[in-house]
Amino acid sequence: MSVNLASFLYLVSGVLFIMALRGLSHPTTSRQGNTYGMVGMGIAILTTLALARPTLGGFFLILLGLAIGGGAGALIARRIAMTSMPQLVAAFHSLVGLAAVMVAAAAMYAPGSFGIGLVGAIHGQALVEMSLGVAIGAITFTGSVIAFLKLDGRMSGKPILLPMRHVVNAALGALLVLLIILLVGTQSYAVFWLIVLVSLALGVLLIIPIGGADMPVVVSMLNSYSGWAAAALGFTLGNLALIITGALVGSSGAILSYIMCKGMNRSFISVILGGFGGETAAAVDDGIERTVKQGSADDAAYLMANASKVIIVPGYGMAVAQAQHALRELADRLKANGVEVKYAIHPVAGRMPGHMNVLLAEANVPYDEVFELEDINSEFAQADVAYVIGANDVTNPSARDDKSSPIYGMPILDVDKAKTCLFVKRSLGSGYAGIDNTLFYKDGTMMLLGDAKKMTEDIVKAMDH
Amino acid sequence: MENNSVETALDQLDRAVANLRLTLDNADSVADAVHVASGGVVDPFVFRLAIFVLAIFVGYYVVWSVTPALHTPLMAVTNAISSVIVVGALLAVGISASGLATGFGFIALVLAAVNIFGGFLVTQRMLAMYKKKER
Numbered sequence: 001m002s003v004n005l006a007s008f009l010y011l012v013s014g015v016l017f018i019m020a021l022r023g024l025s026h027p028t029t030s031r032q033g034n035t036y037g038m039v040g041m042g043i044a045i046l047t048t049l050a051l052a053r054p055t056l057g058g059f060f061l062i063l064l065g066l067a068i069g070g071g072a073g074a075l076i077a078r079r080i081a082m083t084s085m086p087q088l089v090a091a092f093h094s095l096v097g098l099a100a101v102m103v104a105a106a107a108m109y110a111p112g113s114f115g116i117g118l119v120g121a122i123h124g125q126a127l128v129e130m131s132l133g134v135a136i137g138a139i140t141f142t143g144s145v146i147a148f149l150k151l152d153g154r155m156s157g158k159p160i161l162l163p164m165r166h167v168v169n170a171a172l173g174a175l176l177v178l179l180i181i182l183l184v185g186t187q188s189y190a191v192f193w194l195i196v197l198v199s200l201a202l203g204v205l206l207i208i209p210i211g212g213a214d215m216p217v218v219v220s221m222l223n224s225y226s227g228w229a230a231a232a233l234g235f236t237l238g239n240l241a242l243i244i245t246g247a248l249v250g251s252s253g254a255i256l257s258y259i260m261c262k263g264m265n266r267s268f269i270s271v272i273l274g275g276f277g278g279e280t281a282a283a284v285d286d287g288i289e290r291t292v293k294q295g296s297a298d299d300a301a302y303l304m305a306n307a308s309k310v311i312i313v314p315g316y317g318m319a320v321a322q323a324q325h326a327l328r329e330l331a332d333r334l335k336a337n338g339v340e341v342k343y344a345i346h347p348v349a350g351r352m353p354g355h356m357n358v359l360l361a362e363a364n365v366p367y368d369e370v371f372e373l374e375d376i377n378s379e380f381a382q383a384d385v386a387y388v389i390g391a392n393d394v395t396n397p398s399a400r401d402d403k404s405s406p407i408y409g410m411p412i413l414d415v416d417k418a419k420t421c422l423f424v425k426r427s428l429g430s431g432y433a434g435i436d437n438t439l440f441y442k443d444g445t446m447m448l449l450g451d452a453k454k455m456t457e458d459i460v461k462a463m464d465h
Numbered sequence: 466m467e468n469n470s471v472e473t474a475l476d477q478l479d480r481a482v483a484n485l486r487l488t489l490d491n492a493d494s495v496a497d498a499v500h501v502a503s504g505g506v507v508d509p510f511v512f513r514l515a516i517f518v519l520a521i522f523v524g525y526y527v528v529w530s531v532t533p534a535l536h537t538p539l540m541a542v543t544n545a546i547s548s549v550i551v552v553g554a555l556l557a558v559g560i561s562a563s564g565l566a567t568g569f570g571f572i573a574l575v576l577a578a579v580n581i582f583g584g585f586l587v588t589q590r591m592l593a594m595y596k597k598k599e600r
Contacts, residue, residue, distance in 0.1 A: 010552075017546045018523055024531045024539050027595040034538075034592060037546055038585050048552040054559030062558050065571050069578025076579070077586035085537055085591075092544045092584060095576045099550050102573035106557035110566030113556050125510065223540055230547045235513055237556070241549050243513055247520030249543040252528045256536060347533065354536030358591055366598035372533050 001050040007240055009047040014244030016040030021248060027367050044241045082362045083319045086351040087152045090219055094144035096226040097203075100137030100233055101196060104130050107236060108192050114237055124184050126236050131180045133232030134192070135199040140225040142203030147218050150207075151351055157212025165209060166273070172202045210271065213393075216260045217271045219352050224253025256353050263347030265399075265410040292428060295446040297458035298465075300387075300422050303446075304330075305463055307384035309340045311376065313413055314356050315349050317390020317425075321452035324363035327389065330460050331365070342379070343370040344413050346394035377414050386418035390452050392425070396437045421445045424455050480526075538591045545584025551577035 016036045023033015054062060080088050107130055111117045116126040149155035162168070176198055183191045210218055231246025261268050304310055312331065318324060331341045343365065349356045360370055380386060388395055391413075398405035399412045415421045421444055428440065428447070439445055448455050531539050554577055557570025 013549070014520070017549075018520075018527060020542060020546065021524070021527045021531065021539070024535045024542070026532060027535065027592070027597075030535055030538065030592045030595070031589070034542060034585065034588050037542055037588075041546065041549060041581055041585070044549050044552055045555065048555040049559070052556050052559035054555075058559045061567070061571060062555060062574065065554075065558065065574035066578045069575040069580075070582040073579040073581065073583030074586055077583045077590060080587060082591070085541075085587075088583075088587065089537075089540050089544060092541075092580050095580050096544065096547050096550065099548070099554065099573040099576040099580070102569045102576070103550055103553035103557065106566040106569040106573065107553070109569065110557065110563045113560045113566065114553070219540070223543060226547050227543070230550050231517060233550060233553055235510070235517075237553055238509060238513065239552055240513075240516060242552060243517050244520040245546050245549045247517050248524040248527070249547045251521050251524035252539065252543045255525065255528045256540070259533075259536075345533075352537060352540065354533060354539070357534040358537045358594070361591070361594040361596070364594075364596065367534055367595045368598050370534060 001047070003051075006047050006051045009043055010239055010241035011244075013040035013044040013047070013241045016043070017241075017245050017248060021252065040241075082358055083322065084152075085355060085358060086215070086219060087148055089352060090144045090148040090151055090222065093219075093222045093226050094141050094148065097137045097140030097142075097144060097222075097229060100226075100229040101134055101141065103233055104134040104137065104236070105192070105196075107233075108189065116236060120187050122187060127184045127187070128180065129232050129235040131183055131192075131195055133229050133236065134195055135176055135180070136225055136229035136232060138196050138199030139203035139206065140222055140229055142200045143207045143218075143225070144203075144222050146204055146207040147215065147222060150212060151215055151219075157215075159211040160208040162205070162209070165205065169202065169205055172198055172205070176202070206272070209273070214264075214266070214271045216348055216350070216352050217257050217264075217266075217268070220253050220256035220260055221272075222253070224250050224257060227251075227253055260348055260353060263411065265407070292440050293443075293446050295422070295448055297448070297455060298462045299446065300448055300455075301459045301462035301465075303420055303422065304334060304339065304385050304387070304459070305337055307334075307339055309342075309379075309383045310334055310385045310387060311380060311383045311415075311418065312341065312343045313386060313388045313391050313395060313415055314343065314345070314360065315389065315391025315394065316351060316355075317392070317452055319350060319355070319359055319390065321390065323389060323453035323456050324359045324365075326453050326456040326460070328360075328363040328365055330456050331369075333460055333463055341369065342376060344373065344376045344380075345370060346373055346391065346413055347411075349391060349394060373411060373413060380414045380417040383418040384420065386413075386415035386421045387424070388415055388421060389424045389456065392437055395421075395423075395439055397442070398436075398438050402438070415439065416442055416444065419444065422448055424448045424450070424452050426451065534595070535592075538588050541584055541588040541591065545581055545588065548577040548580035548584065551581065 017040045020033045020037030023029045107114045111119060111122045117123045150157050179191055179195045207218060227246045227249025231243055231250060234242030234246050257268060261271060334341050343360060345356045357370055361367060393407060395413050395415045397416050399407045399410040402408060416439055423445055425447060440447060554570045554573035557566050558574055
C-alpha cells in the first residue's frame with residue numbers, strides 16, 4: 001500500500017472518530033456514532049497491517065495480542081457494574097498511558113520500523129515529540145492508577161499532603177525538561193528510562209494530594225492527558241489518525257474538567273494543587289439551638305402521594321446504596337397516581353461527569369424525564385416535594401446565601417424552594433466536603449434517616465396501605 | 466424545549482463552521498508563507514501541526530455540543546478512540562528487527578486492545594440503556 005493512500009485512510013478514520021463524538025449530541029444518534037467509531041478503528045488497524053506487511057510470525061503475534069487484550073476488554077465491558085464506571089474509566093486511562101510509554105520505547109529501540117532514523121541517529125525532532133509522549137503517557141499511567149485506587153475505595157479519598165510538595169513537583173518538572181534536552185543530545189537508553197521514571201513519580205505526586213470530592217475533575221483531566229500523549233506520538237509516527245484523535249480527546253477531557261470545575265465553583269489550578277475535601281471544616285457553633293424535623297416512610301408516602309409534582313434529586317449516595325431501581329419503582333407508583341415526576345441532576349453529582357444519568361438510564365428511567373441544573377432549577381418553586389436521595393453539598397443553600405461558606409458561589413439545586421424537601425440520609429453528619437448543610441434546619445425540610453435503598457422501598461410499601 | 470436545544474446546537478455548529486473556515490484560511494496563508502520561505506520544500510511537521518490545531522478546534526466545538534446526559538459515554542468512547550495508538554504497537558510488532566522493540570510493542574498491543582474492545586463495548590452497553598418515555 002502506498003504511503004499516500006495510507007495517509008488518506010488514516011484521515012478517513014480520524015473523520016469517523018469526529019463523527020463518533022458528534023453522534024453523542026443526542027441519545028438517538030449516539031448509537032450510530034459509536035458504530036462510526038468502531039469502523040474508524042477497524043480502518044486504522046487494517047491500514048496499518050497493509051502498510052507494515054508483517055511476516056507470518058509477526059501476523060500471528062498480532063492476532064494473539066489482539067485476542068488476549070480484546071477478550072479481556074470484552075469481558076470487562078460485559079461484567080462491570082454501572083456504579084463502578086468511574087473506576088473503570090480511570091483504569092482504562094492508565095492503560096492508554098502505559099501503551100503510549102511502550103510504543104515510545106519500541107520506537108526508541110527500533111526507530112527504523114517507524115521511519116524516524118536509525119538507532120543512535122534518531123531525528124532530534126522525533127526525539128522531542130517522543131519524549132513528550134512518553135512523559136505525558138507515564139504521568140497519565142501512575143496518575144490514573146492512583147485515581148483508580150481512590151475511586152475504588154482501596155485508598156482513602158483523603159488528600160495526602162507531603163511537605164514541600166509544590167517545590168518537589170516543580171523540581172521534577174524542571175528535571176524532566178533537562179532530561180529531554182539530554183536525550184536529544186545523547187540518544188542514550190538510560191536517559192530515556194530516567195524520563196519514564198521521573199514521569200511515573202510525578203504522576204503519583206500530582207494526584208495523591210487531590211481529595212475524593214475533586215475526583216470528577218481528576219478523571220476528566222487524565223482523559224485529556226491520555227489524548228495529548230497520543231497526539232505527541234502521532235507526531236513521531238507521522239500518523240494523521242493518531243494526531244486527530246489525540247487532539248479530540250485532549251480537548252474533550254479539558255472541556256469536561258472545565259465543566260466540572262464550574263459545577264463546583266473551583267478554579268482548575270486550586271483543584272490541581274490539591275488539599276480540598278479531606279479536612280473537616282470547623283463546626284459552625286453560633287450558639288443557636290437548631291432543630292431538625294424528622295419523618296418516617298409513612299409521612300413521606302403521604303406527602304408524595306398527595307403531591308402534584310415531585311422532583312427527585314439523586315446523588316452519589318444513591319449509587320452507593322444501589323437505590324436507583326427502588327427509586328424508579330417509586331416514580332412509577334407516583335406516576336400511576338397522576339403525580340408529575342422529574343429528575344434533577346447537578347453537574348458534579350456522582351464521581352464522574354454524567355454518572356447519574358447512566359445509573360438512571362440503567363434503571364430504565366427515560367432520558368426525557370431527567371434534567372440538568374439550569375433547565376430545572378426554576379421549577380422547584382412549583383414543586384410540592386423535592387426528594388433528595390444521596391446528594392448533599394449540591395443542595396446546600398449556604399452556597400447561595402452565606403458568603404462565608406467555603407462552597408459559596410457553587411451552583412446548587414434550589415430544593416429548599418419546593419413546598420417540602422424530603423432529605424434521605426444515613427445520619428445527620430456533614431457532607432463530602434465536610435460542610436454543615438443549613439437545609440436540614442429549614443422549616444420545609446423533613447429528614448428521612450436511613451439507608452437510601454431501604455427508605456425508598458419502605459415509602460413504596462407505605463403507599464400500598 | 467427540544468426545539469430550543471436543537472436550535473442552539475445548530476447555532477453552535479454554524480459558528481463552528483465559520484470559525485473553521487477562518488482557521489483554514491489562516492492555516493493556508495501560514496503554509497504558503499512557509500512554502501515560500503523554505504524554497505518550496507515544506508517540512509511535513511508543519512502540515513501535521515496544522516491538522517493538530519484544526520482538530521483541537523473541531524474537538525472543542527463537537528464536545529461542547531455533546532449533551533451532559535452523555536458525558537460518561539463520551540469519556541468511555543474517547544478512551545476507546547485514543548487507543549488508536551495501537552497503530553504504533555502494530556508497526557513495532559509487525560516490522561521490528563530488535564527483540565526488545567517487539568516485546569514493548571506486544572505489551573502496548575495487548576493494553577490498547579483491552580481499551581479498544583472494552584471502551585467501545587461498554588459505551589455500546591451504556592448507550593443501549595438510554596430510552597425515551599413510552600407514550
